[in-house]
Amino acid sequence: MNYGHRLRFGLRLSTDADHEPDHLIKSAALAERWGLDLLVVPAGTAGADLEPGTVSSWIAAATGSLGLVVESPPTPHPAMLARAVASLDQLTAGRVELALHAEAADSGEALGDTIAVVRELWNVLDRGLGRYTGRLHRLSGAQKAAPAHDVPIAVHADSHVLRLVGRQADEWSTGDVTALAEGNRVVDEAARAAGRDPREIRRRITIRGDVGERAGTFTGTTEDWVSDLLPLVLDHGVGTVVLDTDSEDLAARFANDVAPALRAAVDAALPHGWSSTRVRRAAALARRRPGIDYEGTPEGMAEVVEPGDLAYARLRSGYLRGGAPGIVLRATTAEQVAQALAYARRHPGVPLSRRSAGHGVSGRSTNDGGIVIDVSLMNTIEVLDEKTRRVRIGPGARWAEVAAALEPYGWALSSGDYGGVGVGGLATAGGIGYLSREHGLTIDHLRAVEMVLADGSIVRASDVENADLFWAVRGAGANFGIVTAFEFEADEVGPVAFAQLTQDASDVERYLVEWGRVVEQSPRDLTSFVILPPSRAGRPAVALSHTMVHAADRETVLARLEPLAAISPMYAQDVAISSYAAVMNNASDDAPVSRGEPVSRSGLLRHVTPEFAAASARVLRSGAIGWFQLRAVGGAVADVPADATAYAHRDANFSLVVMGGDDEVVDAAWELLRPFLDGLYLSFESSLRPERLAEAFPPATLSRLRRLKSTYDPEGVFDDNFALTPATNDPGGSDQ
Amino acid sequence: MTDYGHDLWFGSFVTPAARPPQAPVELALASERAGLDLVSFQDHPYQSAFQDTWTLMSYVAARTERIRISGNVLSLPLRSPAVLARAAASLDRLTGGRVDLGIGAGAFWDGIAAMGGRRLTPGQAVQALEEAVQVIRGLWATDEPGPLKVDGEYYSVTGAKRGPAPAHRIPIHIGAYKPRMLRLTGRIADGWLPSLGYLPDGPASLDAMNEQIDEAASAAGREPAAVSRLLNLSGRFTTGGGGLLQGTPGDWAEQLADLALQYGVSGFILASDEPAELDLFGHEVAPRTRELVQSERTA
Numbered sequence A: 001m002n003y004g005h006r007l008r009f010g011l012r013l014s015t016d017a018d019h020e021p022d023h024l025i026k027s028a029a030l031a032e033r034w035g036l037d038l039l040v041v042p043a044g045t046a047g048a049d050l051e052p053g054t055v056s057s058w059i060a061a062a063t064g065s066l067g068l069v070v071e072s073p074p075t076p077h078p079a080m081l082a083r084a085v086a087s088l089d090q091l092t093a094g095r096v097e098l099a100l101h102a103e104a105a106d107s108g109e110a111l112g113d114t115i116a117v118v119r120e121l122w123n124v125l126d127r128g129l130g131r132y133t134g135r136l137h138r139l140s141g142a143q144k145a146a147p148a149h150d151v152p153i154a155v156h157a158d159s160h161v162l163r164l165v166g167r168q169a170d171e172w173s174t175g176d177v178t179a180l181a182e183g184n185r186v187v188d189e190a191a192r193a194a195g196r197d198p199r200e201i202r203r204r205i206t207i208r209g210d211v212g213e214r215a216g217t218f219t220g221t222t223e224d225w226v227s228d229l230l231p232l233v234l235d236h237g238v239g240t241v242v243l244d245t246d247s248e249d250l251a252a253r254f255a256n257d258v259a260p261a262l263r264a265a266v267d268a269a270l271p272h273g274w275s276s277t278r279v280r281r282a283a284a285l286a287r288r289r290p291g292i293d294y295e296g297t298p299e300g301m302a303e304v305v306e307p308g309d310l311a312y313a314r315l316r317s318g319y320l321r322g323g324a325p326g327i328v329l330r331a332t333t334a335e336q337v338a339q340a341l342a343y344a345r346r347h348p349g350v351p352l353s354r355r356s357a358g359h360g361v362s363g364r365s366t367n368d369g370g371i372v373i374d375v376s377l378m379n380t381i382e383v384l385d386e387k388t389r390r391v392r393i394g395p396g397a398r399w400a401e402v403a404a405a406l407e408p409y410g411w412a413l414s415s416g417d418y419g420g421v422g423v424g425g426l427a428t429a430g431g432i433g434y435l436s437r438e439h440g441l442t443i444d445h446l447r448a449v450e451m452v453l454a455d456g457s458i459v460r461a462s463d464v465e466n467a468d469l470f471w472a473v474r475g476a477g478a479n480f481g482i483v484t485a486f487e488f489e490a491d492e493v494g495p496v497a498f499a500q501l502t503q504d505a506s507d508v509e510r511y512l513v514e515w516g517r518v519v520e521q522s523p524r525d526l527t528s529f530v531i532l533p534p535s536r537a538g539r540p541a542v543a544l545s546h547t548m549v550h551a552a553d554r555e556t557v558l559a560r561l562e563p564l565a566a567i568s569p570m571y572a573q574d575v576a577i578s579s580y581a582a583v584m585n586n587a588s589d590d591a592p593v594s595r596g597e598p599v600s601r602s603g604l605l606r607h608v609t610p611e612f613a614a615a616s617a618r619v620l621r622s623g624a625i626g627w628f629q630l631r632a633v634g635g636a637v638a639d640v641p642a643d644a645t646a647y648a649h650r651d652a653n654f655s656l657v658v659m660g661g662d663d664e665v666v667d668a669a670w671e672l673l674r675p676f677l678d679g680l681y682l683s684f685e686s687s688l689r690p691e692r693l694a695e696a697f698p699p700a701t702l703s704r705l706r707r708l709k710s711t712y713d714p715e716g717v718f719d720d721n722f723a724l725t726p727a728t729n730d731p732g733g734s735d736q
Numbered sequence B: 001m002t003d004y005g006h007d008l009w010f011g012s013f014v015t016p017a018a019r020p021p022q023a024p025v026e027l028a029l030a031s032e033r034a035g036l037d038l039v040s041f042q043d044h045p046y047q048s049a050f051q052d053t054w055t056l057m058s059y060v061a062a063r064t065e066r067i068r069i070s071g072n073v074l075s076l077p078l079r080s081p082a083v084l085a086r087a088a089a090s091l092d093r094l095t096g097g098r099v100d101l102g103i104g105a106g107a108f109w110d111g112i113a114a115m116g117g118r119r120l121t122p123g124q125a126v127q128a129l130e131e132a133v134q135v136i137r138g139l140w141a142t143d144e145p146g147p148l149k150v151d152g153e154y155y156s157v158t159g160a161k162r163g164p165a166p167a168h169r170i171p172i173h174i175g176a177y178k179p180r181m182l183r184l185t186g187r188i189a190d191g192w193l194p195s196l197g198y199l200p201d202g203p204a205s206l207d208a209m210n211e212q213i214d215e216a217a218s219a220a221g222r223e224p225a226a227v228s229r230l231l232n233l234s235g236r237f238t239t240g241g242g243g244l245l246q247g248t249p250g251d252w253a254e255q256l257a258d259l260a261l262q263y264g265v266s267g268f269i270l271a272s273d274e275p276a277e278l279d280l281f282g283h284e285v286a287p288r289t290r291e292l293v294q295s296e297r298t299a
Ligand SMILES: Cc1cc2nc3c(=O)[nH]c(=O)nc-3n(C[C@H](O)[C@H](O)[C@H](O)COP(=O)(O)OP(=O)(O)OC[C@H]3O[C@@H](n4cnc5c(N)ncnc54)[C@H](O)[C@@H]3O)c2cc1C
Pocket: A318, A319, A320, A353, A354, A355, A356, A357, A358, A359, A360, A361, A362, A363, A364, A365, A366, A375, A395, A415, A416, A417, A418, A420, A421, A422, A423, A424, A425, A426, A428, A429, A430, A431, A432, A433, A477, A478, A481, A482, A483, A484, A683, A684, A720, A721
């Protein structure tokens, strides 16, 4: 019986405290150089051997790719073991495995509790605190912390706890070749009885041996070794072979001769060879969603994440939107994207979302029970030509990373105000940022894209190739495909000044009108965003403005900021000469924990009139909203003709964003503001009202987009972000 | 007011933040580059925003070459003393003697209990710590005859094989504030490790607390100087004129020299996650403080 696992080879380290400390690093370095999969750090004997956790961490810091199996002796604090292993797995980006030793005196209770406690503390798929009540160990409301990957738990045992292995472990480890047949039978039976597939459990054998004259098992030539090991793999399903030796020569032979020869022999003997498909635990399979062909996922994806996988906790939701997709397909090439798309298209009734960095507001980059094609790993940033400042950027790159990569060249690309936002979502929609007035929208710097269309074709679009498509991508890109690469022309942007001013806004109307006037009258090197926190009883009303001045000399900066500062008394100010990259370095790396849906409304306006300001003041007082922000647009944004890109509202000087907790409440407040607004920027609009399309795109733009949609995506595959519906009953469709 | 005459040393207290995992490692490297003598990490295992402190220490140990490494302080209730002894000795051997053992009786008992740890009263926790130190030192003492036996109320060892022995005599520093813990520190610790921010009257509290440690040490037949006095600090470098640790590196040096000469503090540990601050502390404050103390002592 073979369980279909990829064959792995490892060495068992000797941690005798009397060895020279260098010996550990040397053994690890050799194992890594020889391409072995694992180094087993034994639990050893207290008193004689070094402590395995300490040794594992020490070795981890000195190696880069080697897998480390940390053996743990029975512990009084399993929760601490969980923490330690999770930490090391995080420090090594997922190179750690855990192996537990069954004590002869333990009938399995302590071991069973230990495994349960460890798994519970790692289980971040279920939110909330960790709880477990066992006979010997318990957790009562402990904070969970996950390792970087789904750390397998092996149990090293000979006979007495094999049923427990079948129920709870991910690998059975033994040093007794003769115990395999009977042991497997017990393990498999216990696994089945627990509703598990025996293939969930790897089998590991640890052997000792020698080279030279044939003298019993594992002593002889490479061929002898292979003939001894082969039946263990073929008949007893051994998937991990670990050599326990003090001899460097023997270890070298094992790694360099025996391992490849055994692999070849297994390849020849088994239909699937030693490559394996991933076997998920029964508990993970139970989290699958209906309607998704989990068995038929495309072969070559970078990663396929299901609801039962640890990575799902990080990938299910976006920055502002909670989600529970049925599957996440992670792609690293355009071909993989095309494969993922073909897979998705075989699921016509199932929601499809595309994700770059997960900061969508209008864009539903996650869903409930559907498919997510995730290109967040496609995040390279490459300079194509220094002379023309041509850069090529993957959709998954985040704007903080883009800014940091361009800074050494003295360049920047106007993006948004938050470094965590992704290139994919923003550069297909617009891009209103701190350099907008001087340098225009992000899409105004786009020179070409590569994308996967609804029919699976991979195309390039620019002014000279698929020019229609290129026009559409710059403002309505989400409707036309999945962009896999963007080529931009960056701007030369030296040091910038960044001012964060907190000013009195007890006269909100006056503040807003003045701020709008100052912005419009300022030279283009100034771009300002202002947030008005909703008024709260007992707190003074304030305005928080964030202003970038593309200048580094004091006089210019002060001259630009002076009129803003003069609007009203100042509570706090922070003005720093900085870089665009430093300003964009404001995002966290934490996994999103959002739930629910964002409620956001967007509108564009020409001028901050007293009437608009009065309506704003009413809205701010109403308590209906939680977020009110005005951003300067205008300037260079308006230099581009309205019909040059699908983003057409070039004449707006300001973009307004209002957010709240409840759609109906926010809509009621929004009605007060609507009379003053002229169009919207789709990226900040979360509603699905049918009229929103006509607000995002003026009639001529909308009808051209609809024509193109019927060419490029007639079936409406891409419908997660301002989907262009057919023209019926819609003012924008009148000329179709 | 005492100066115990110890050589001064300077360290950092780095947050063992879980994300991004390499951040505290980088800060440890920055501490070493800053010429500091020690990098230390707090230990709150129930707190998922932090990494496991011992794992981080061991990892950092392999990445650094010179700097000493310590928990500040390790939470005893969730760490078995026998394992801790073995782990500390192991790390000490691997690093050629760069380990200090900072240890505390435990705080935040709700968190400890949530992780499956045993909830103790303050009095019980003091005794448990005393027994733990006995176990730890006993396991390190490979030159003592026979296996180790400790028959404690909280920690018992029945005939454990001793070892491994650490590479050097690992100093045990205890975090203590209350009389019972201060007396325990005087009786058994190699160092006393409080935080300036927790001293009720700031540095002025040190006098009375030192006295309690000194008395307990003498009563146990030890020299008071056998317990070195360490201090966790936090502050801000400014252009000058602020209060304690709110000025220039020069101001800091004067204030620390004062703490050394008046209150016998010899280990100064700065809580900071800012490489620039660590650098000022190591390269500016430390040498100037040493100079000031040196010239006073020889005067
Ligand atoms: C905190 C915050 C601050 C923001 N600040 C600004 C700002 O200053 N200026 C600004 O202009 N916008 C801003 N936005 C809006 C932001 O630009 C959009 O939400 C954008 O869609 C996020 O991009 P993403 O790749 O992170 O999103 P994702 O959530 O990954 O994607 C959102 C949607 O974009 C589409 N999409 C994503 N990737 C691709 C791709 N490769 N090909 C085709 N379509 C794709 C899909 O429709 C997807 O549903 C902000 C958003 C947030 C949450």
